[in-house]
Amino acid sequence: MNILKSKWLSKIILSLIAIISFTALLSINTYAADDSLNRVKQRKELIVVTSPDYPPYEFQVNHKGKDKIVGMDMDVVKKIADDLHVKLVIKSMNFDSLLVAIETGKADMAIGGINPTKERRQSVDFSDIYYNGGQSFLINKSDVNKIKSVKDLKNQKIGAQTGTLQYDLAKKKIPGANVKGMDKSTDLVLALKTHKIDALGIEKPSAEAYVKNDKTMAMIPSGYKLSTNEVGAAIAMKKGSTSLVNATNKTIAKIKKQNLTEKYLASAGKYMKVNTVNTSMTHYWSYFVKGIKYTVLISLVSSLFGVVLGVALALMRFSKSKILRGISISYTEFIRGTPLMVQVMFVYFGIGVIVNIPALLSGIIAVSLNSGAYVAEIIRGGINSVAKGQTEAAASLGLSKTDLMRFVILPQAFKNIWPALGNEFISLIKESSIVSIIGVTDLIYQTNIVRADTYRGVMPIFVAMVIYFIVTFALTRLLNYYEGKMKHA
Template identity: 50%
Template structure:
């Protein structure tokens, strides 16, 4: 018993450090400096060759640069950027490993050394160059605005959008351009271009800013859309480049060498762009959502894995901190209050990103799935702790006294008298928490975990259909939550029967 208490105390002491601000952790001692240097060395050419693979960050939702298709029943990532990444890996003599996540998370992943390079149709803007280094531009592009074809007579230049709503992808160059040069319009940013196209077709926005290559892809696959060139003024290099972590000159040089070779042989225009167009054309012919049923199946599996593990660990954490909060020990009580209040006072998305990018910078190579489960478990534990505490407090203290008068220890009284009754009382509240957890698992898609919402977004990219994949995902979530509700109701009936018996 004494060892268990010591273990619980150790967990409680260490937990706050997991959620300490990144700056505090960085300034605690010089160890963080050496850690950063070690991380920089991880991204060097020598380290990549020794590791035998280069980790490439991408978004995989941006045809023709990077997107997912089905070929012979097998899902694969294709596009200009995917081909470039494979060639870079080949020139380095290593394998290419692609790590997919939201576009606005890619530079964070690069800075925290989750990936070695980012190849995602990224423009080398001066603002981004402050945080990362860039290769030479490998493919030039203009900036267009996609509009509904029925309204093409209304829009010819930027001034025509005054008083209108303009959409752009969060964290993109297009977002910055619209913000700076379309001040008469209202700017709406979303994480996914697919969602912006849905907003355009449902008239939530009047135009979507994107590069011309991407715009042509959407227009070619949707005859209700039209792309116009409003002539944005672009400073610096115009086009797309490979992003590399700061102070990695060897990797920048190796990347430029690959790009120079490809440009010399005109490989982008002769091979990569036509190949991407071919995949897009095939996708248009077979772009029914049902052809991508295995995407949804894979998403369901990951969603259930996240939910099951998070429920298990969340309940354990909740029970531990419920006991801590009821403890007469001031240290344990204070730690429990701090944990519960802090977790409940911060958004789960921030917690997920902090665990993956923040703690992941200290604990190298933490998988996104593991980081997601840890974050969701910690989040759930705070709510479960309060549910358990309220259930225990609802039990008449006279039952505790009666148990002690029968010779039971506090431990036995808690185990055989208090907790069984408390569990019956809190079962509906626990059920609600578990159902919420199943739905909130979609948040981990921001760090590239391939759960249901993530797979739905891939289907949107591959099929150029916005609303229908979302409808299917919505129905799947309903079936999962309805089934879980039936299961929890069955458990509640069993508990009630045991009480009556």
């Protein structure tokens, strides 16, 4: 038995190595010649990814009932698209996924106040720097007498967005600093306001935006002395995209010559005033409604496919075929042994190298595959819970194995596992929130947008909690109703 397990383990490891190697090879730029600019023109679309939670660079507004991503960066890429005579297409996702999207061909450009550091230049190409606003620190206004300059941050808790220049600078340049990284700038601002951190490293324009819109906050200069080739904001493109980089730099040169960035910042400021006129949660009700629609859609579809896949895997587990049993065991163990977030990113970015799968469909596929593994184990437990006497009685009536499983075993198994299956459905609603990392506009994604737009950290989270509770409570009651009917059936 141990030898058999070892063989299967070896096969699994070899298969994983083959998949990773194949994906890595596909990720390599295999174009004989650079055709990045031609691809954009032939497609007649410039696809740009951004994380719209970083005002005034990019953020979302609710203007006259319509959602729109605006900001200085959006004006920059709009100018680039106009110069190329193509349509601008904006895709949203987490900041730490932007460069991955470029490397895997999900977009032509990534923009979002991205600093062209040496480390990042190893993975992607960058345009010329189009804006350099400088570095600052956000602090609580109540600490202005305690923290007057960067020297006062020695041995303090400093927050910065994970993977950013601000994070690296705080690590290197502030003695004894305890640097805490988070994926979202909105989470960092909340951490600052609740005194989980003493200061937040952030670009000066964003710091100014928060100070203007939140009276409890203040800012101090960073005092950093930095080389000009890695500070400021630049646009990221796939390695080898020389023609697209050159075309982009021509537009950036025009922007600098005409001093358009100041005009773009003024425009962003006007949009920010639209957001802060009314920061009540009722004003943003459409955001939450849109988020819950996507959350429910993903959960329902994934639950259906998860049950179908789970039944198939459970039946394969009871098969006499060693191959089918091996596939079922390997799949279940592998899926349960890896995080859902990694699976979502692999489906969207990894498989996306071969087939360009939209973000929503990628999220549904990943959540369905994940749910199937857990449902398979629940169903297997349910089948094992059916008394052996039922099998013997069915055999005495001359039922075939297929009819035995269909009419005797599975109905009783589902009756036994209904509470566990219901718990899996409820968990799925909450766990599906992970799809927000690839830009699916579920409830968590929309909550973060509202937090960024309104400069309110806690209230949007509270609203999201209430919505999740209402949905899961209603589903629990519905499942309990059907469980009661089963008991009396």
